[in-house]
Amino acid sequence: MKMKNGSNRKVDYGNWVSTKLIVTTAGLACFFWLLHFGLGRIHLLKPLPYLMVEVPKMFCYLSFILCSAGCLYFGVARLLFSEKGGKIQGKIVGLLVDHIAWNGKGRVVDIGCGNGYLAVLLAKKYPGAVIMALDYWKGLWGYSQEQSEANAKSEGVGGRITFRRAGAARLPFEDGTFDLAVSNLVFHEVSQVGDKKELIKEALRVVKKGGAFVFQDLFLARNDYGRKEQLMETIKSWGVEKVYFVDTSKSKFIPFWLRLPFMVGTIALIYGVK
Numbered sequence: 032m033k034m035k036n037g038s039n040r041k042v043d044y045g046n047w048v049s050t051k052l053i054v055t056t057a058g059l060a061c062f063f064w065l066l067h068f069g070l071g072r073i074h075l076l077k078p079l080p081y082l083m084v085e086v087p088k089m090f091c092y093l094s095f096i097l098c099s100a101g102c103l104y105f106g107v108a109r110l111l112f113s114e115k116g117g118k119i120q121g122k123i124v125g126l127l128v129d130h131i132a133w134n135g136k137g138r139v140v141d142i143g144c145g146n147g148y149l150a151v152l153l154a155k156k157y158p159g160a161v162i163m164a165l166d167y168w169k170g171l172w173g174y175s176q177e178q179s180e181a182n183a184k185s186e187g188v189g190g191r192i193t194f195r196r197a198g199a200a201r202l203p204f205e206d207g208t209f210d211l212a213v214s215n216l217v218f219h220e221v222s223q224v225g226d227k228k229e230l231i232k233e234a235l236r237v238v239k240k241g242g243a244f245v246f247q248d249l250f251l252a253r254n255d256y257g258r259k260e261q262l263m264e265t266i267k268s269w270g271v272e273k274v275y276f277v278d279t280s281k282s283k284f285i286p287f288w289l290r291l292p293f294m295v296g297t298i299a300l301i302y303g304v305k
């Protein structure tokens with residue numbers, strides 16, 4: 032997501048469909064097409080047994096089709112997610128913000144902040160909030176601490192957001208440090224932890240008793256979180272005061288073909304009061 036703000040400086044919040052993914056699928060499509068073409072040529076120069084050429088050629092052709100379709104799919108998805116296209120990324124973050132029930136005064140932590148889109152949104156919405164936004168900035172997306180800080184500064188909220196490199200698996204804060212904890216589409220990405228529920232528990236650890244939390248992730252992915260009812264029971268057993276579950280994957284603005292499990296087909300919100 033690239034936008035120009037009032038001072039005409041470029042703000043870049045990135046896109047969940049990274050260009051690396053599109054370039055990789057395009058590169059693979061080219062590779063398989065060349066291989067398919069090369070096999071045909073070899074066969075012309077030196078005839079080989081039918082199966083030795085036709086089977087690999089068929090495999091290369093099918094792989095070419097698959098990679099080309101993947102490239103097109105991710106390209107269109109990127110456009111729809113972007114601010115210049117369908118704005119879906121911003122709308123999905125908006126679903127999280129809509130579920131924050133908080134008076135707006137105190138300390139906030141945004142776990143896995145990317146380029147700081149949500150942190151900046153919260154800083155603008157809550158002038159009384161001081162925000163700690165953390166990420167390990169290592170993934171596919173090209174997000175960085177420098178760009179996050181530049182974004183916050185350009186948006187005029189740099190003074191109230193601290194960006195810090197840290198991992199979601201072990202948050203470098205005392206128990207009960209924050210009045211509000213948020214996290215958007217991060218937990219499923221954390222490879223260091225096998226049981227993703229542990230990441231929710233760790234995020235809740237740093238929230239004050241009576242503080243608020245809103246997390247959005249692939250909570251409908253049973254491999255990661257189990258059944259929704261069971262997940263809610265587990266969270267309640269940790270002693271939170273109130274917890275609610277909202278299936279956000281069926282939001283009207285998300286087209287059906289983006290509701291695949293590896294896109295946003297299993298997203299949901301968990302929010303409540305600790």
Ligand SMILES: C[S@@+](CC[C@H](N)C(=O)[O-])C[C@H]1O[C@@H](n2cnc3c(N)ncnc32)[C@H](O)[C@@H]1O
Pocket residue numbers: 047124142143144145146148149165166167168169170172174197198199200214215216217220221222223
């Ligand atoms: C899909 S992006 C979402 C970014 C941001 N929350 C947003 O809504 O735009 C996933 C983010 O999770 C971060 N991430 C992945 N594993 C992490 C970890 N172990 N600790 C902290 N951040 C992590 C990535 O660096 C990336 O910024």
